[in-house]
Amino acid sequence: MTSAAVLGPPAAPAVRASRLVVDHLRHAVVDLWRQKVVTLFTVVVPLVWLVVMGFVAGNAVVDEAGGVRVMQFVTPGAAAMGVLYASFPTVAISVAEARHTGVLRRLRSTPLPVAAYLTARIGAAVVFAVASVVIMLLVGVLLYDVRLVAGTAAATTVTLVVAMATFAAIGTAVAAWSPTVATAQAASIGGAVALTFVSGLFSFGGSAPAWLVTLGDLLPLKPLTAALQDQMNPFHPEVGWDVTGVVVVAAWTVLAVVAAAAGLRREGVRPTPRTPRAPRTGPAVPTTSTRSVEGDGPAPSATAPMTVVHDTGRPGAARLVRDQVTAGARVTWRDPGALFFAVVMPVALYAFVVALAAGGTGPGGVPTAVVVAAGMVAWGAAVAAFMNLPEAVAVARDAGVLARLAATPTAPWHLLTGRTLAAVGGVLAVEALVLGLGTAAYGLRVTATGVVLGTAVLVLGSLVLAACGFLVASTVHSAKAVGAVALVVLLPLAFFSDVFVVGGPAWMGRVGDVFPLKHLQNALVLAWSPEPAVGWGHLVVLALWGVAAGVVAARRFRWDER
Structure with missing residues (x-):
């Protein structure tokens, strides 16, 4: 049944x-x-x-x-x-x-x-x-x-x-x-x-x-x-x-x-598959042999040129750092998101805000073009050094890249130094773009002394922000969360640090005085003012933040995903 x-x-x-x-x-x-x-x-x-x-x-x-x-x-x-x-x-x-x-x-x-x-x-x-x-x-x-x-x-x-x-x-x-x-x-x-x-x-x-x-x-x-x-x-x-x-x-x-x-x-339209290209025809390229031990491999042809290979040994530290600088710069320029927030956004916002201000002055009679330039360059430094750089290193950590460095000639400090220098180089490129645009289109006038002082301040500030970013990366255990946490910290902090809002309530200024971003912006304003000056107080605060964040990050940062 x-x-x-x-x-x-x-x-x-x-x-x-x-x-x-x-x-x-x-x-x-x-x-x-x-x-x-x-x-x-x-x-x-x-x-x-x-x-x-x-x-x-x-x-x-x-x-x-x-x-x-x-x-x-x-x-x-x-x-x-x-x-x-x-x-x-x-x-x-x-x-x-x-x-x-x-x-x-x-x-x-x-x-x-x-x-x-x-x-x-x-x-x-x-x-x-x-x-x-x-x-x-x-x-x-x-x-x-x-x-x-x-x-x-x-x-x-x-x-x-x-x-x-x-x-x-x-x-x-x-x-x-x-x-x-x-x-x-x-x-x-x-x-x-x-x-x-x-x-x-x-x-x-x-x-x-x-x-x-x-x-x-x-x-x-x-x-x-x-x-x-x-x-x-x-x-x-x-x-x-x-x-x-x-x-x-x-x-x-x-x-x-x-x-x-x-x-x-x-x-719905699949591209036509590309036909494999036929191998080139022509005279054969003579082969070379670098073996010098008799009987080890075929004897070199009488007509083939001999190639002598010199064993250079382990790559030097300078070359390894340089390779990491190149790799870090390449990653940034190939990432449209990182490129937008770190380079395009500060330059475009500078042009937008200064055009609206129409040649006004900021606090203390400093030209608006100077105040906004300092804010936008500080923002670019924060995005590149505080957000993008630690996130990239955290991604490498979670992917096991940092742990595998032990089996390569590249030491961890080679990678960190090279990637940090690449970030600093990107920040200096933003400085050049903003100052160049301000000079060409908005009447910005920065003396040679001011450019030198501002560059030195910017290098210090970028290193400090990088140390703070690595502190975030050492605390947050997921690479996907590092960039998000950094942006959540950075965005409100920018409003308290004379980056997006200048001349707000006094208590907002006092909150911003605690953190390094405002001191970077203020030091850049002093350096790029018509009469350049060194903001020693701001530099001291930046240095203290850099030392404290660097020490804590070095003690807490993990080199593997566990």
Whole structure:
């Protein structure tokens, strides 16, 4: 007697597709949660911006009758920034990784359609975007007495949904056209940072030129921020529907979808395999022999030239260090992300900020071009020496490279010295670019003495920041977390150290006085001023930080992944 299994009707295609999307959505959310860089840019960056703006702008009452405070109009900017960073770089990087690792191609042989995969990935980014908005609003309500406007809830929801779709589509387009994952990462993060500045979320005390205002109006972030500010404005008489802003954002969605579809369509066209090139024909090249022991191997040809090989023995220390300098420089120049934050960002921000300042002066009557140059070069030094260098060494540690040095002529100090010198060389390149740009375009005048003093200060500061970075690497046990932790420390510290904000509240200056970054910036200002001077007090603080951090890092740093 046999029993027959009764099979129900197969699920409808739409049901199967939705089930696949939900299943992969859970996986995508977990995958993004495990990537610390996602949490960093989704929550930490907007939150740091919100808190710093609260410090700088204050939270005074602007309406005594209603109790409305300044942060009522600042918090929407943090929410918009959270949507941008959660939807744009997150989608761009994850989709680019799927492209370049062959995942999108292999999906064609699985039940999961490419469209379902992309939908789930974008949905995971939306989950993080929603979480970021909720966190920004909660912080605003709990810390700054921000009031949510119930009458504009529908308009706010629609605006946020359209914005998330827009930035996710832009991220997909960037991923579809990026030749490498590193390029997608640099383009998305760099584009998000540039969009933040162009859209006016950072104010430097100057009025933006008309062309910059127009450019910001045409890009999606500024209309989003303006719409959210109106929807959270309790004095706004309307219900919050900003039709113009939504149209601008939606137009970017259409353009991004078209670009993404065109780029992803190439995934279905396999490149024609390249035919192996036939070996060259021609006269045979005579072979050489370096063996001198009789009977050991074939005798050399009578017509072949003899090659004498001299045994040079173990490579010298100078050559080993030089090789590591070359390797470190090559790694930096081949990494678009590291290159953007350490070189492109400080140079571009210098041009942007000085153009807005229009030849003003900073504290003590020092030209703004000098103050901003010191801040941007200090930022470049911090990124290169405090963040990128220790992260690269930590990656080598976790990969077992440092442990295997014992079997090579390269000693650990060869590697550390060479990589540190490569980082310092990159910092000096940033100094040359910023000073050169300031001299050529913005009337910056630094004396020869000032250049020499500034270079010496910059070398010392870079070594100190490198020691502090190695201290972080010795404390954090995962190479993936070293860069994230360093950026979490560096970003708020820059606002306290006269890098991004100059002339803030006095207590912020006192906090910055504790740490080395502000002393590096202040010492550079003194060196590059019209009358150069040596900031001995700043140099002493830098030296103390360098010695303390170096000693602790040397005692705690591990040379293997265990």
